[in-house]
Amino acid sequence: MSKNVLIIEGDGIGVEIIAAAEKVLKAVNEIDNLNLTFDTAMLGGRAYDQYGKPYPDDTQTKARAADAILFGALGGPQWDGKTERHLRPEAGLLDIRSDLGLFANLRPAVAFEQLVAASPLKPELVGGLDIMIVRELTGGIYFGQPRGIRTLENGEKQGFNTDVYKESEIRRIAKVAFEAAQKRNKRVCSVDKANVLEVTVLWREVMEEVAKGYPDVELSHMYVDNAAMQLVINPKQFDVLVTGNLFGDILSDEASMITGSIGMLPSASLDVNNKGFYEPCHGSAPDIAGQDIANPLATIMSAAMLLRYSIGAASSADRIQAAVGRVLDAGLRTKDIYSDGMTLIGCEAMGQAVVDAL
């Protein structure tokens, strides 16, 4: 039975990094006889320009039908501050996450050996770093009701949002974290602010309860302010880090920056059946879009994650990752990861190099 992959460029460098990753994915599809079919759709700013909303109906129909989605990036200055919040490019991302129930966001923060020198941290803190951040993606303050801006009796405006989690939401993301840890170093650190926020008191309770089902995995808890510090002074202490939507947004970005390899980091957002949305951790970088200098490797690695989690083609995923390793070993570099003595190439050439190395 053939599986369908929906490919969405998005905005900015999304176009060129997806072109490169698509080439790699299609090559592996041939080599490994994966029998994948492909379709395309739009999401974000250009989608808004064409359809009047960032998550158009056409995209919704195709996304619901697809087995997996490979996405580039979205947003750009031309859509900043111009429209209401629900019409902005980012709303497209929030809408598709919610619509497809993509509650489990997996963001590996890995320091590639070849790129440790690019980290802002001292090399000894970063070498060998390999964290898996598991972020809850369809709940918490991102989607909580009530929300809005109201006018008080004295005429003042007041803005409000609701951070909310129920047991079942916490339980299912906890399971994802514990199962990930079982395949890794068997440690889960749950990040909360249980000394202040009741919503995270419940979070901590449910984590403890779920932990009982995974006696081989060690659970610890950390406050979010401390986690933000520990990621800087001792990131290697973490194996799997699990947290809610907002803290996950902040900490996963902090962690990705620490690796020095942000142009290399993929992400997966999964539903309960491992249907997934795959995208690089970095943004749409409108300042360098269209210049063929973006790094497609994070998107190519996202395609590898797609094969692993949503298609069940682990060996094809390994094939892509090995090819990326060979390309780096050969000294090929895009501008963002370039250092003395390496060979500077563009986005398209990098995609081709990975295809050649497959």
Add this chain to the structure above:
Amino acid sequence: MSKNVLIIEGDGIGVEIIAAAEKVLKAVNEIDNLNLTFDTAMLGGRAYDQYGKPYPDDTQTKARAADAILFGALGGPQWDGKTERHLRPEAGLLDIRSDLGLFANLRPAVAFEQLVAASPLKPELVGGLDIMIVRELTGGIYFGQPRGIRTLENGEKQGFNTDVYKESEIRRIAKVAFEAAQKRNKRVCSVDKANVLEVTVLWREVMEEVAKGYPDVELSHMYVDNAAMQLVINPKQFDVLVTGNLFGDILSDEASMITGSIGMLPSASLDVNNKGFYEPCHGSAPDIAGQDIANPLATIMSAAMLLRYSIGAASSADRIQAAVGRVLDAGLRTKDIYSDGMTLIGCEAMGQAVVDAL
């Protein structure tokens, strides 16, 4: 007219760092004829043990009457998980902030030249770093209602908190930030998550409105996830960073760790009349309490901030800071900031050294 300073040790190393800072403060009081009077009270875990609550009535009475409060630190394993949230040591801190209306938390993140090597970041990213973080401290999700854990109709528990700010709260913290910037490099970066949270859409609007009254100060905006990254890769881009209670908790801790000087960083929490609560940025470090190895310099610098903001004795504050500089230049170091070739001393000796250098 004499002014009254309330001194609160708290828990853990609070006892010894306050002893050292108190000595310095009393010495300056003599030298500069400041006419300060002193009183003491309790807050946190030991306060709970003695009075049954972390912010006892006796402390409340004295704190309301005082002109300024110098505080050590609170918390420790003996109070972890034992009591309800509102009886935990940290609740004492939240209660006193709210009770006294200490809405403006000022946390300088400064890299001391002598300690740049202690930063986890590469020295070139940190040398000369000098950020002022202005955190709103009595609003937002820390205090928002409704909050709690309820049972849904299906029997599931649900935790919830409310993030809420009204215009007047945002306006007054904005003014603190802009006024701080006028005395510094005239740049304010306001951190929010306006692409997702309505409460921060209002935050951003009010920041823009207040900025009009400070045409000499440049205002920029940054999303919190990006701020967490920028603090790691390019912290020196910031002058004054202003944000809400929760984001301020996370980012100020991250920033203090980046300096490599966390044992050196003071903080002030001010009300509308510059009455203030002063404490070091670091915690109560129960693991090293009572061993005379804690670093009292952050608390001593907090005493300097107290003189500057709440007593209006800027030259006395300068005197303390100069004395700390001389002690560091003389190579005296507590354990946390020790490096080869320096002279290792204890907490008490460090306090005495600053007194001697006054």
